[in-house]
Amino acid sequence: MFDKNLLLEEKDILKLLNYFRLDQEGLNPAGDEVSEWQRERIKKTLKRKIRSTRSFKILRFGSIAAVVLLAAAIALETTSPVWARNIPLVNSVLQMFSDKFGYRGDYAAYSQLVDKSVTDHGITVTINEALADDTKIILGYTLKSDRKIEADDLSLADLFEATKVNGSPLNGGGATGEFTDDFTYVGRCEFKYDPSLFFNKLKVDINVKELWGVEGNWDFAFTVSKDELIDNSKVFNTKVKVDLPDQVITIDKVVLSPIDTTIFYSGVYKDQATVNMIPHYTWIAFDNQGVELVPKGSSQHGIGPFTGSMQFEKTKGIPPCLTVIPCLQILPEEVKLGMKPGNQKTRVAQTTEIPSESRVLDGKFPLELPQGKIGKLIIREIANEKGETIIRYTAAGKAPYHQGKALYIKDAAGESVAAKNYDIRRDAAHPQEFTKVFPLLDLSKGYTACTSRFEDEELLENSQFTIELK
Template sequence: MNYKDFNLEEKDIFKLFNQVSFEENESEINDMDCDEISKLQKERIKKYLNKRIKGNFSLKLFKYCSTAVAVGLVCLIGIGTAYPAFAENVPVLNSITQALNNQFGYHGNYAEYSQMINKSVTDNGITVTINEALADNSKLIIGYTIKSAKKINDLEVVGISKFLKINGKAVSGGGSGMGNYQDDNTYVGSEEIHTNLPQNSDLFNVDLDIDDIRGIKGKWDFAFSVSKDGLTKHSTVFTPKKVVDFPDSKVTIDKVVFSPIDTAIFVSGNYTDKNRKLKDSLFDYDYWLAFDDKGVELIPKGIGGGSSNSNTQTFHSEMDYETMNNMPKYLTIIPCRIIPSAGGGVKMDADGKETKLSVETKEPVEINKVINGVYPIELPQGRFGKLIINEINTENNTTTINFTAEGKAPYFQATEFFLKDNTGKILTPKTYVKRKDIQNPNEFTIGFTALDPNKKYNVSTTALDNVELREDLKFKIELNK
């Protein structure tokens, strides 16, 4: 598949803030005044969201909480009159979920474990197709296509969990979505819904109900069954039950799951500081840099999501990373906290009570250097290390930048690479930051639409001084059965 890139305008960024949860504990960024936030701050916010949401997906991917999603999200599918017989777990040949993950540099084996649905409903000039689905014990992933006789805007703002029922019951939890416009009338997407799926059976029924797509009324009804069997059978689960003391919380690593599509660390905990003030994070230092037993950094897919209960002073969280080729003997975790450059919002507890968040902010120092054709170009990143631009090549209408990240967390550092034009505008990548290969884990590439040879451009990064790195809290998760 060929997916066209798209850029979100300034208005779209703030539209997404109504759905995005910084901490996945039912909070939203809803107190922002567009006129009061500078262009630079907006770029900083986007980078903050990239880190908290999923690596380097820019805003093509967003996270949300189902109980806090704003009215008017795009609903994609609905229930039918009866559940069809479950399809065999046959690999999906043109898997949308696989294609999108490949596009952004993730290497999970989605196609092999996806189950074909391939059901379409047309109403009011719009055809919605549910192409595929896959699931394990904690997540349901759905690949879909929307085709319209007329162009529909804002389909990147997707959130179907609000309309999801599993075995007839509404679900709670959060999720993430990604997608691209294939053309003006076709949008392909994949949504990952994190929720507690039935544990007493491998097979469960899915209902989704839709009567509005971006203001267009209609009826798109579907029902289908999904099996967890394929993924769970090929997943390895460890239950270390390790307890880690943090400054104002106690965290238990409940389980670590290595699956064909990702690596997930599930944690629970309680706040030890009863007077703890509301923060921009679920618990203190809830962004975890993870490394295997050879010291290679795991590529993050979604970190810091979860839920909390102010009555019991407890929380649950999930850290998702890319799937691993080899099973490590242990993981090393360095907790840190990313301080946003701007923010605000509300926290909604389990009882629906809202409390305003007072978010600490910090503007990181920026480092810019002009591309002058002389390499290497070094970009210092404070206590983390540095980026080294080795070469820049243009071929087939794509400019590829090859660079090395040296320091404490090379992949994390690599995602802080920017390219700016002569006006200072940050350019959107054509292909996102990718690790060269596992043999060269600190070598990266990123691609852009071919640069104009008659214009000046800057390579840029930050000093990462808005990241509080707690090496003193570093710990190991031993992976013993």
């Protein structure tokens, strides 16, 4: 029946797309299910596209059949190259790890599909996806073996030392991952590359000749575009001077991207004679609402004048400013940590027991765990739900997220119990409140909650600084 008054707006199109399912054999041979977060990102992308085209703003159709045809047309159009780069990857490895760490980054929306696999001697290496900006490249990868992979075997140095970007070796970085079974390892790696390489596209070559003692050939070549991530980033050039006990630094710029927040700095040491025994700093950053940003990593280069960067999670919108408190890591006298001049790889260290507080989990709450001068943790509740033990707690003090990370559980033998997720989860509405998930625990068996007294750190509140983002 033809209805002249049928009005279709953006919300109707989005609602229809959320439930409309195309024939997977014709359009989606892989048969992947689209998760809820992926649907939300697709809807956001489509919403931006719809709003940018006047003819889609308000549409009138004569029948529901026409509406279904519209949905099919839009879904088909998403398979074109132009749309493909705007639709998030299904089963994104990088997004999975971002979500597990609680980083809030839109990795799936900006990752580029690589999907290249090489098998040799029973070992298959797959580069799943990649993304890049002006300073780093991030890869999602999968390793499969026809024999059980032992944790002691899992040295990935061979894989990443064999990687070059535009013909140049990487400038350092790191990797993390997890076993999905005894034969499969899924991971992500993030590496710096030479920032003097001003190319819109990065040519990546990976030429691995040995993995886990097995000689073979695992060679990859692909390109990664920086354009979309950079185009959707905001850069703020700042010249904030910061006076630290042993160095003076300048905040050169802050980059707010869809995946993270990076503060770039440069500096000089006050006494060049102390360069080889420099203190180690971490930064605790807050947005303009006083909410602590989750740290992601840092890097520093140079033994005279130096440059460096501090990485944090993606901010909510564009805050007018960021506030940073430097945190000095205090090394006990019995710990010798140094770099011999001219030998960047020589590092000698002894481990030492960091002073901590512990309380027996006896089922009585709230339970307080003092953390020295910085504050305390308050365990509000421990609940067993769906085969897991969930601890809900509050971090009261100067740096809630920094404090909240320092909650540990030990069994009756004093062994640490591994949490199920990589990191804690913060309540979005109450940023001092957290949850941490463990395998199902029987609290009658003498478990204890532990935390640090932070005697190995000093918050340099007198060196606190604010970066205006304007």
